[in-house]
Amino acid sequence: MSEKAWTEDPSNRLWSRFNRRRLTLEEMRDGLLGVSGSLDLTMGGVIRELAASPQYAERNKSRIDPDKSPRRTVYLPLNRNKLPTLFSLFDFGDSATSNGKRTQTNVAPQALYIMNSQFVDKQAHALAKHLLLDNNDADRVKRAYLILLTRQPTAEEVEQALRYIGNYPTEQTKASDPREITWQGFCRVLMASNEFHYVD
16 A cells, blocks of 8 residues: 555545455355365265254254354255354345345354354364464464465564463473464464455
């Protein structure tokens, strides 16, 4: 973004730049599955496991849990009267009425989901295991930034990341490889960042 555009069009009334926007629920969920290498890109069809489950058969009594499927969000079966809590939390469209634009909220429970969700934790763990295939920590940091934020980190960001990783508390963990827990924590930091959740 040029300085001239900021000066002459500060409120972007002249469309001198792309307005920042948050990822939709579908983009966020698919993005998390994608960076962990878990996203199932199969097109179309029926999600047999979910469709055959008692939860789906008793559609009026329970919700589908999107955390249990690696399929793209667009292919998840939905019951209009029983949307998953995750969908409601991240401003999914009203499934009972026609609507040309979704509402967009920015509330604390959304951040709490990213920080505490087992689904996000699982994706961070899968990515951490992938990063540990690299030889040294600096290379792992750079690869994490490329995968999650699609850019190279600055020298200062690499230094901060290495300090974070070096000071990560692993004494009380029961994991066979404490490094996985450390890198999982670092991946979650990047997954929770605005840069991951917004498109500039």
